[in-house]
Amino acid sequence: MTQNSKRRQTKSVAQESLKNQTPGDDQHIEPQNVTVEVVYDELTIEEQQERLRLERVIERSFYEAGKALKELRDRRLYRSTHKSFEQYCKDRFGYNTRRQPYLLIEAAAIVDNLSEKCDPLDRILPTNERQVRPLTKLDPEEQWEAWQRSVEAAGKKVPSARIVKDIVEQIMERTKVPNPYQISEVCQILPKDNPELRGKGKSWCIVTEVNNFSCTVRAWDGEYVVKMDHLKSFDYLEEDCQQMGVLCDRLTRLRNQGNLEEAALSVLKQLGEIKRPYLTPVEEKLLGVLEREYGVG
Structure with a gap:
């Protein structure tokens, strides 16, 4: 020995x-x-490598879950058994809230952002979703700043969620501005450099919750938490906002039917990108045909 x-x-x-x-x-x-x-x-060299691999699997389990959930949602792979992604996640994975799968999806996007900027020789990344959650309130560049400061505060180790939250609050206080949006307001989504909003640049949405630095919004294809600078108000009148809210409800009910043909999804997408507070007669007829075809009304 x-x-x-x-x-x-x-x-x-x-x-x-x-x-x-x-x-x-x-x-x-x-x-x-x-x-x-x-x-x-x-340990042998092979055993050391296997230990490192397994440790990284455990550390990145929430990240892998977020990436998988995003693909399930984007490809609608739940449609054979469930009308909505949220209900599928509750039944299949036991998620207690509608937000839980979206939090994991958003956390995975933030880890991707941190990975791009991380020094490969000094790679310290989050190991659980709670460490990432405070970073969702910041822009990508600010996320990187907050994470680096949190790592330093933790002594060059993975910081606790409390440390990250404290650092994020310091950054937010530094740049605090009032949230100008209101519930039921109709806005355009501006993806900018947020990978979670990629492909949503033409979409309109309804504000359902106003937070300090972001809004929860509802679009035809789901619910999102969007930072203030990723929204642009259409400045519609109150009655116009009410009409768009009704339209959003109709589109959502159709989407939740599941098993929609590509032609039907194409119509929903087009209606989810209109830039006026009303439907043309042809658009109204098309939507009515889909509602009758799929038994939604």
Whole structure:
């Protein structure tokens, strides 16, 4: 056995001596230190590589889940058994809230952003979704700044969610501006450099929740959390916003039917990109035909 495969530990045996002391025995027992040899087996090069691989699998489990959920959602691979992605996730994975799968999807996108900027020789990335969650409130460049500062605050280690949250709050306080949007307001989505919003540049949406630095919005194809600078209001009148809300409900009910043909999905996509608060007579007829065909009304 090599010297490198052994380590020495010192252990007090006072308790063992006290165990052997009979009741009423006033004899003073001096603690004694003994050296105990603990043998560790050295790993082979292959075993070290396999350990590193498995550790990274565990660290990236939330990331892999987010990537898989995004593909399931984008390709609508749930449609054979469920009308909506949210219900599928609840039944299949036991997610208790509608937001949980979207949080994982968003977390995976943020890890991709951090990975692009991370030094390959000093690769410190998040190991769970809770560490990433505070970063969703920041722009990509600010996410990188917040993560680097969090790593430094943790002593060049993976920071806790609390450390990340504190750093994010400091950055947000530095750039705090009022949220100008209102519930039921109709806006255009501006993807910019957010990979989660890629392909949504022509879509309109309805604001359903106003947060400090973002809005939860509902589009024809799902719900999103969007930062303020990724939205642009259409400045519609209140009655126009109400009409668009009704239209969004109709499109959502059709989408949730599942098993829609490509032609039907194409019509929904086109209606989800109109830049006016009304449907033309032809568009209204097309939507009505789809609603009757799929039994939605």
